[in-house]
Amino acid sequence: MADSVIEVQGLHKQYGEVEAVRGIDLNIERGEVFALLGPNGAGKTTTVEILEGHRTRSAGQVRVLGFDPERNEVALKQRTGIVLQRTGLEPYLTVAETIDMFRGYYPQPLPLDEVLEVVGLKDQRTQRVRRLSGGQQRRLDVAVGLAGDPELLFLDEPTTGFDPTARRGAWTMIRNLRERGKTILLTTHYLDEAQELADRVAIMMNGEIVAEDTPSQLVSADSHTSIRFRIPEEAQLPGKFELQTDESGQVEIRTTNLTQDLHTLTSWAIAEEVSLTDLTVSRLSLEEVFLQLTDKFAEKRENSS
Numbered sequence: 001m002a003d004s005v006i007e008v009q010g011l012h013k014q015y016g017e018v019e020a021v022r023g024i025d026l027n028i029e030r031g032e033v034f035a036l037l038g039p040n041g042a043g044k045t046t047t048v049e050i051l052e053g054h055r056t057r058s059a060g061q062v063r064v065l066g067f068d069p070e071r072n073e074v075a076l077k078q079r080t081g082i083v084l085q086r087t088g089l090e091p092y093l094t095v096a097e098t099i100d101m102f103r104g105y106y107p108q109p110l111p112l113d114e115v116l117e118v119v120g121l122k123d124q125r126t127q128r129v130r131r132l133s134g135g136q137q138r139r140l141d142v143a144v145g146l147a148g149d150p151e152l153l154f155l156d157e158p159t160t161g162f163d164p165t166a167r168r169g170a171w172t173m174i175r176n177l178r179e180r181g182k183t184i185l186l187t188t189h190y191l192d193e194a195q196e197l198a199d200r201v202a203i204m205m206n207g208e209i210v211a212e213d214t215p216s217q218l219v220s221a222d223s224h225t226s227i228r229f230r231i232p233e234e235a236q237l238p239g240k241f242e243l244q245t246d247e248s249g250q251v252e253i254r255t256t257n258l259t260q261d262l263h264t265l266t267s268w269a270i271a272e273e274v275s276l277t278d279l280t281v282s283r284l285s286l287e288e289v290f291l292q293l294t295d296k297f298a299e300k301r302e303n304s305s
């Protein structure tokens with residue numbers, strides 16, 4: 001039997017006239033890293049804050065570790081860790097003092113050395129918070145969220161503003177947490193981050209979940225394959241293709257039937273003696289799938305209004 005940590009059915013949230021969340025279902029299992037993605041205003045923060053117990057819902061069923069988060073029970077708070085986008089930590093405390101202070105709030109905290117190890121701040125244990133770099137401060141935010149040894153961790157945009165090296169470091173940290181069996185609900189605007197870290201991804205738009213799957217399934221759907229090449233300007237491709245040409249002259253065809261379309265294309269090129277320079281076939285990245293979904297969704301809304 002799967003062990004659900006988060007169960008949501010028919011969740012709605014209304015702010016006056018605005019329907020921010022429109023009846024979503026979610027099921028996140030123990031040990032999963034689950035990423036919630038979506039453009040600005042999609043309803044991610046509202047959803048996550050309802051799960052954290054920081055907002056009330058308008059309708060629907062929500063269970064987090066078997067509890068209703070709206071009831072604000074201490075037992076649930078002790079088993080979850082929340083890392084918000086900004087945490088105001090005391091600048092004159094050291095890293096170890098800060099973590100210890102938070103460990104003191106919990107009945108069974110994680111040992112200090114383990115916290116430092118997981119977040120990669122062993123070398124900074126005696127450093128004052130105000131002397132940490134931005135990336136190190138963000139790790140300390142995560143360390144604070146981990147102090148109580150939570151089963152479930154909410155990570156809100158954990159790497160925003162990081163340089164590429166710091167992001168890789170944070171990814172290692174998240175993988176460490178996953179290896180420890182933590183369940184993680186991650187919100188991020190970085191699609192590569194979700195692709196790299198998440199076991200499953202849900203894409204929210206306008207209060208609804210429009211796609212939900214493993215990152216590899218999302219990008220492997222047939223419609224998500226792209227054929228790219230260059231041809232001389234005067235060459236006329238067979239009319240059946242819908243193409244896009246970028247400013248460098250590279251042609252792209254998005255295909256739902258790779259074998260057939262590649263055959264048509266290469267047969268045409270051979271017959272016409274046209275060379276398909278730099279020919280590549282590739283799966284779209286999660287970012288490209290996301291943008292494709294966003295465009296489709298915007299088009300649908302325009303047509304229905």
Ligand code: ATP
Nearest residue numbers: 015018019020038039040041042043044045046047
């Ligand atoms: P972002 O990526 O920008 O953080 P989001 O996906 O987290 O966006 P939400 O913050 O959940 O989106 O907002 C969803 C919708 O609800 C938006 O239209 C927003 O304007 C509206 N909204 C959010 N909070 C409130 C509030 N307290 N009162 C009224 N409307 C709100």
